[in-house]
Amino acid sequence: MLFEITCFGLGALGLASTAVKLPENHVTKLQKVFENTGLVAKVNGTVHRPRVIKKCRTEYGLHLTIKLPAGLCMTDFLKRQEEIEDYLNCEVDMEMKKHLHMYLYTHELKGYYPFKMADLEGELPFVVGYSKEGRLTADLAEFPHLLVAGETYGGKSVFLHQLIAQLMPHNVKLFVIDRARVEFAYLQNHAWFEHTMSGSIKMLQYLENEMKKRMEIFVKAGVEKIQEYHKKGYNLPYYVLVIDEFSQLSPKLNKDEKKQRETAHSHLVNLLCLARKVGIHVVLATQRPDRDILPGQLKANIPATVCFKVRNEVNSRICLDNDKAYYLPRIKGHAIYQFDKDRRIQVMHLDVSKARKLLPETTKTKPQKPADKKPPKPKKEGDIPIISQ
Numbered sequence: 001m002l003f004e005i006t007c008f009g010l011g012a013l014g015l016a017s018t019a020v021k022l023p024e025n026h027v028t029k030l031q032k033v034f035e036n037t038g039l040v041a042k043v044n045g046t047v048h049r050p051r052v053i054k055k056c057r058t059e060y061g062l063h064l065t066i067k068l069p070a071g072l073c074m075t076d077f078l079k080r081q082e083e084i085e086d087y088l089n090c091e092v093d094m095e096m097k098k099h100l101h102m103y104l105y106t107h108e109l110k111g112y113y114p115f116k117m118a119d120l121e122g123e124l125p126f127v128v129g130y131s132k133e134g135r136l137t138a139d140l141a142e143f144p145h146l147l148v149a150g151e152t153y154g155g156k157s158v159f160l161h162q163l164i165a166q167l168m169p170h171n172v173k174l175f176v177i178d179r180a181r182v183e184f185a186y187l188q189n190h191a192w193f194e195h196t197m198s199g200s201i202k203m204l205q206y207l208e209n210e211m212k213k214r215m216e217i218f219v220k221a222g223v224e225k226i227q228e229y230h231k232k233g234y235n236l237p238y239y240v241l242v243i244d245e246f247s248q249l250s251p252k253l254n255k256d257e258k259k260q261r262e263t264a265h266s267h268l269v270n271l272l273c274l275a276r277k278v279g280i281h282v283v284l285a286t287q288r289p290d291r292d293i294l295p296g297q298l299k300a301n302i303p304a305t306v307c308f309k310v311r312n313e314v315n316s317r318i319c320l321d322n323d324k325a326y327y328l329p330r331i332k333g334h335a336i337y338q339f340d341k342d343r344r345i346q347v348m349h350l351d352v353s354k355a356r357k358l359l360p361e362t363t364k365t366k367p368q369k370p371a372d373k374k375p376p377k378p379k380k381e382g383d384i385p386i387i388s389q
């Protein structure tokens with residue numbers, strides 16, 4: 001059944017401002033779910049229900065304004081969000097202004113978005129993907145590090161290719177570790193690229209030293225973060241380190257090269273913990289988001305996550321603190337993007353051959369590898385000299 005409603009004053013959300021016809025379905029269902037989950041207030045035996053006072057169709061579904069009875073607040077609804085979403089079979093967002101505003105995302109995402117270079121404002125801006133609200137953008141300089149996780153063939157490497165393509169034109173130097181060697185080798189002339197363990201350690205050590213140098217520079221310049229340093233007129237590039245399948249550097253995965261893996265891991269932890277303000281950002285991808293590979297200490301320092309479908313609920317909880325990535329449909333490039341909140345996204349598709357064509361002929365993104373020096377003598381037994389391969 002359809003009924004007429006009128007919307008007004010919601011321009012900022014891109015909502016229709018004329019009378020539209022809405023299916024009654026979701027509103028009726030919503031009232032049922034409120035009733036069934038106890039989202040009603042009872043005063044002296046009388047039941048007071050939340051009342052939908054305004055309904056608008058939006059680009060992405062429905063926007064409902066709901067008047068709450070005394071005794072209910074948004075937290076009560078947030079606690080029931082999962083039940084509400086399951087019952088309505090769509091994602092729901094909420095915000096409290098004078099009344100409770102509920103956004104129901106009833107439109108399905110497309111399964112494929114080809115890569116498009118966007119002209120965006122910001123220091124290291126990029127399109128994360130498409131959500132039901134449309135194109136979703138972020139700035140890597142705003143959240144220091146990013147985790148990309150998910151089972152094999154989910155779309156992690158494609159995400160990295162399109163992220164790199166978007167970052168290249170900015171004031172950035174790129175560092176890539178790909179122990180599988182093949183997939184990111186096309187970046188060899190545009191990034192400091194490593195595939196060996198010793199090369200990876202050397203790169204991580206270099207970045208840690210650079211981090212310490214930058215900290216000193218910032219103290220002398222009286223600034224706290226790179227953005228302030230830039231405002232003083234200095235040019236200091238952002239450094240972005242991308243590690244595809246970083247479990248290959250984890251001491252827990254494999255007992256071979258244990259000492260080297262421990263060294264790599266400790267450099268990585270230092271970078272994740274301390275490099276945030278000095279313009280060094282880390283993007284870590286893994287198929288294996290389990291506790292061994294991604295201990296709480298690492299995860300706690302990575303505030304943003306793109307999580308494709310994972311094998312089990314535990315993996316999803318490790319990445320997102322909820323099981324949403326386990327219940328994602330098996331669509332390539334489909335993921336949950338978590339920063340301030342969770343959003344389902346479809347990542348833009350970019351294959352390697354196209355990514356290669358997007359590379360500039362000469363690049364400012366290639367960092368100068370430090371010249372190979374003779375390996376220092378180990379000071380004591382167990383110290384690992386750095387030998388380039």
Ligand SMILES: Nc1ncnc2c1ncn2[C@@H]1O[C@H](COP(=O)(O)OP(=O)(O)OP(=O)(O)O)[C@@H](O)[C@H]1O
Pocket residue numbers: 111112113150151152153154155156157158159287332333334346347348349350
């Ligand atoms: N955003 C996307 N849109 C459409 N198709 C995609 C997308 N991402 C990946 N695919 C398809 O899925 C395939 C596997 O993607 P990708 O290599 O990125 O997976 P992966 O997660 O890196 O896997 P692995 O863990 O094995 O390295 C791609 O070759 C591509 O065909």
Ligand SMILES: [Mg+2]
Pocket residue numbers: 156157158244
């Ligand atoms: Mg991959």
